[in-house]
Amino acid sequence: MDNRNLLLAVVLSGLLILGWDVGMRYFYPDAALSGQASSPTATKSAAAAQGAPAAQAGSAAAGTGSIGTDGAARKVDLKTALSGGNRVAIDTPRLAGSINLVGARIDDIVLKDYRETVKKDSGPVRLFAPEGTPNQYFAEFGFIAGGVRQPSNTLWQADGAKLTPSTPVTLSRTDANGITYRIRFAVDANYMITASQSVTNASANAAIVQPFALIKRTDKTATIDQFASHSGPVGVFGDTLWDPHSYKELAELGSDKGEGKPDWLGFVDQYWLAALIPGDGKGNVSVDDAGFRSLGKDLFRTDLLYSATTIPAGGSLTQETRLFAGAKESETLDRYEESGITRFGLAISWGWFWFFEKPILWLLRHLNSLVGNFGVAIILLTVIIRGLMFPVAQKGFASMAAMKAVQPKMKEIQERFADDKQRQQQEIMKLYKEEKVNPLSGCLPMLIQIPVFFALYKVLVLAIDMRHKPFIGWIHDLSAPDPAHILNLFGMLPYQVPAGFLAIGPLAVLLGITMWLTFRLNPSAMDPVQQQMFAIMPWILMFVMAPFAAGLLLYWVTSNLLTVAQQSYLYSRHPQLKAANAAAAANAKKT
Incomplete structure (x- = not known):
C-alpha cells in the first residue's frame, strides 16, 4: 500500500473528525448576547424570601469565609431591568452600559465596535446583562464582614453620574457599626475596568473583612466548546493556563479550580472574554478561594475571595481587582500581558502552534x-x-x-x-x-x-x-x-x-x-x-x-x-x- 495514500487517509480521517466538531457550531450558533436581562433590584436569596434577616439572607448559608450560593432571581426583561434607576452610566470609546447601584454590579455592557448581526441597524453586541434573564451575565464586587456576605440587594451611593476614562466613580456605604465600604471604579479606553475596594473602620472595635469579586453567567448564550476554540471557564493559575472543562463538564463536577495562586480567571467564548484579575495580575495576592462552580439551572460563577484581614479601630484596607469585559483581540490582550497580567494572551486558544499562528x-x-x-x-x-x-x-x-x-x-x-x-x-x-x-x-x-x-x-x-x-x-x-x-x-x-x-x-x-x-x-x-x-x-x-x-x-x-x-x-x-x-x-x- 502506498505510504503517501495511507498517510493522506489518516490526515483526512482526522480532518473529518475535526470537521464534525467544528461543523456542529452550525447547530449551536454563536450567541448574539443580545436582548434581555433581569432586574437586580428584585434579586433576593431564598433565605430572604423566607423572612430571614437581611444579613443572613446575604450570606445565603455560606458560612464564615465563603461567598455562598445565590438564590433564584425573579425573571424580568432587559428594558424593565435597565429602566429602574439607581444606575451609573458607563461611556468609553469602546464600551457602553451602566453600573447597578443595587449590589454594586456591572451588569450592563455593550461593545460599541461589534454589531449583533451583519445588519447595520442590529445594534452593538451585548456582553453583560442583569441577573434573572435568559442572557444574564454580570460582575459583582462586595465584602464579607465577620463571616457574613453583605446582601446583594444593598443600595450603594455614587459620587458621580457617569464612568468614563477621565472620570472615575466611587460607590460607598456605611453600616450600622460605623464601618465605611467603598468601591472606586475606573476604566481605560479599551475593555479594562479597575475596582479598588476599600474599608475604613471608624467603629470602636476591630473588624474582620474579606473583599470579593465574582462573575456569574448562564451558559445558554455561550458558544460551543470545540477542539480549536475553547468556550467555558478559563484562567491562569501559578503561571499555567487552566481550561480543561466545558460548562457541561463543570456542571458534572460541581466546582473546580487550577493549582497555585490565580493570575486571572473568568469565562471565555469564541470571540469574547470576561475575566477577573486580582492585584497586579502576577499571582502575588493572598486569596482564600479562586475557582469556578456550577449553580444549577445553567448558571455558573467564578469566585475571587481575598484572605480575611483584621482591621483595627481607625484602620483601613484597600484591595484592587480588575475586570476585563470585551473582545478577544489578540493585540489588545497582548498589550495587557505586556503591562503585567501573566499570560493574558492565552485567553485566545492558540494551542501548541502559537508560534505559527x-x-x-x-x-x-x-x-x-x-x-x-x-x-x-x-x-x-x-x-x-x-x-x-x-x-x-x-x-x-x-x-x-x-x-x-x-x-x-x-x-x-x-x-x-x-x-x-x-x-x-x-x-x-x-x-x-x-x-x-x-x-x-x-x-x-x-x-x-x-x-x-x-x-x-x-x-x-x-x-x-x-x-x-x-x-x-x-x-x-x-x-x-x-x-x-x-x-x-x-x-x-x-x-x-x-x-x-x-x-x-x-x-x-x-x-x-x-x-x-x-x-x-x-x-x-x-x-x-x-x-x-x-x-x-x-x-x-x-x-x-x-x-x-x-x-x-x-x-x-x-x-x-x-x-x-x-x-x-x-x-x-x-x-x-x-x-x-x-x-x-x-x-x-x-x-
Whole structure:
C-alpha cells in the first residue's frame, strides 16, 4: 500500500473528525448576547424570601469565609431591568452600559465596535446583562464582614453620574457599626475596568473583612466548546493556563479550580472574554478561594475571595481587582500581558502552534488592510503559505518518484527472497543505499506541512477580524456558514433547507469538486477498499464541511485548487511517477 495514500487517509480521517466538531457550531450558533436581562433590584436569596434577616439572607448559608450560593432571581426583561434607576452610566470609546447601584454590579455592557448581526441597524453586541434573564451575565464586587456576605440587594451611593476614562466613580456605604465600604471604579479606553475596594473602620472595635469579586453567567448564550476554540471557564493559575472543562463538564463536577495562586480567571467564548484579575495580575495576592462552580439551572460563577484581614479601630484596607469585559483581540490582550497580567494572551486558544499562528494572523491583517477585502486576504494568504511550502512539497514528490523508480527492483527482491524475510529486508535496505532513496523522506515533508496548515485553520477560527467581514456577492459574513443553498436553488424554490449538513452552498460544492480533483491526481491505491474510500471521501466531506464558516471553506477551496496546480506541475517534472500511477490504476481496475 502506498505510504503517501495511507498517510493522506489518516490526515483526512482526522480532518473529518475535526470537521464534525467544528461543523456542529452550525447547530449551536454563536450567541448574539443580545436582548434581555433581569432586574437586580428584585434579586433576593431564598433565605430572604423566607423572612430571614437581611444579613443572613446575604450570606445565603455560606458560612464564615465563603461567598455562598445565590438564590433564584425573579425573571424580568432587559428594558424593565435597565429602566429602574439607581444606575451609573458607563461611556468609553469602546464600551457602553451602566453600573447597578443595587449590589454594586456591572451588569450592563455593550461593545460599541461589534454589531449583533451583519445588519447595520442590529445594534452593538451585548456582553453583560442583569441577573434573572435568559442572557444574564454580570460582575459583582462586595465584602464579607465577620463571616457574613453583605446582601446583594444593598443600595450603594455614587459620587458621580457617569464612568468614563477621565472620570472615575466611587460607590460607598456605611453600616450600622460605623464601618465605611467603598468601591472606586475606573476604566481605560479599551475593555479594562479597575475596582479598588476599600474599608475604613471608624467603629470602636476591630473588624474582620474579606473583599470579593465574582462573575456569574448562564451558559445558554455561550458558544460551543470545540477542539480549536475553547468556550467555558478559563484562567491562569501559578503561571499555567487552566481550561480543561466545558460548562457541561463543570456542571458534572460541581466546582473546580487550577493549582497555585490565580493570575486571572473568568469565562471565555469564541470571540469574547470576561475575566477577573486580582492585584497586579502576577499571582502575588493572598486569596482564600479562586475557582469556578456550577449553580444549577445553567448558571455558573467564578469566585475571587481575598484572605480575611483584621482591621483595627481607625484602620483601613484597600484591595484592587480588575475586570476585563470585551473582545478577544489578540493585540489588545497582548498589550495587557505586556503591562503585567501573566499570560493574558492565552485567553485566545492558540494551542501548541502559537508560534505559527501569530505571524499568520499578523500577515492576514496586513493583507486585509492592503486589499480591503478579507476574503481576498484569505486567498492571498493561502497562496503565500502554499508558495513558501512548495519546496517542501517538491522534495516529497521527488522522493516519491525515486521510490516509484525502484519499485520493480523491490518487487524482484521480494519474490526472490519470499521465504527469507530477514535476507529480504537486508537486500531492500542495500537497494535503498545504492539508489540513494530514503523511504521516509516522502512522508516527512507532509508531516512538516501539517502544523503550518493547521495553524492557518486555527487562525481563521479564532480571529475576530473575520467576524462580519464580507467577500463577494451573497457572502456578507465570512465567519458564518454560506447562506446560499443549492437544494432550494438559492431561494428560488418555495421551501427552507433544513439546518445542518443538508444546507449545501456553492462553496461546499466547490470544496467537494476540488477535493475530488486532488484525489484523482494522487497515486492510485492498490487496495480496492482504499480506492472506494478515496472515491466517496470528497462528497462526504462536502456535506460535513457545509456548515463551516464561509471563510474556512474559501481557504480550503483555494488550497485545493493550489494543490491541483502544484501536483500537475510536479507530475510534469516527474513523468515516471505519473506513469507508475497510471500503471497502478490500470492494475487496480483489472482486480
